Amino acid sequence: VRLQESGPGLVKPSQTLSLTCIVSGDSISSGGYYWSWIRQHPGKGLEWLGYIDDSGSTHYSPSLKSRVILSVDTSKNQFSLKLSSMTAADTAVYYCAAAVFGHYFGSGGHYYYLEHWGQGTLVPVSS
C-alpha cells in the first residue's frame, strides 16, 4: 500500500487547509484499513488528527474535532482532510496513513497501529 499526500504549499491564517491522500496498491473499499491523518510540528512529536473508514464513518481527535472534517472518495481511491481556522500553531508536516484498528475479545483492549505512511507534506501557515 502506498500513500501520497497532495495539497497547497502554504496556507494563510484563518483559511481552511485541504489535503488529499491518494492510495495505490490497495482499494480503499477493501475494508482492511482505517484511513488516518497525523501531523508533526517542526522538531516535535506526533499528533493524531482522526480516521475515516471505507463506509465514511469518522473518528476525530477530541482536541481538534470542532475543526476537522475527513471524507473519502472511493471512486478515486483517495481520502481527504479539511482543517479550518488555521493559525501559525497548525504549521506542521501532515501525514496520511493506513491504520489497523480493532479490539481484543475478552480483555476489551484495543490495538491501533499505523502500518503504512505517506511521505508527508509540510504546511506552513503564514500571511
Add this chain to the structure above:
Amino acid sequence: QSVLTQPPSASGPPGQRVTISCSGNSSNIGRNTVNWYQQFPGTAPKLLIYSSDLRPSGVPDRFSGSKSGTSASLAISGLQSEDEAEYFCAAWDGSLNSPVFGGGTKLTVL
C-alpha cells in the same frame, strides 16, 4: 506535553544493547497494546513494532518490544550506526478514545 513518557535521548556504542522506555497509565498502555515507530530526519515514521511485541515483515529481529503493566520497552540489540534515529511509542487511550504518542527518543550510536 505528550501523554506517554519517553526519555528524550538514548545512546550506545555499536554492538551494544539499548532499551528505550515508554510509560503510560491504566487507560492506555495498561489496557491496550503498544506500537513503536522509527523515524529518520526528513522522512515519515515507519512501523517498527506493533501489538507490543510483533515485528512487521522486513524489520530485523534485533528490534524487540515488551510490555508490563503501564510501561513498555523497545530493545535494540547489536546496535548499528544505521539505527541512529528517533523512536516513538504509541497506544490507544480508552479515556481519550484516541491514540496517544510518546514525545520521542533520539538514539545516538556512539
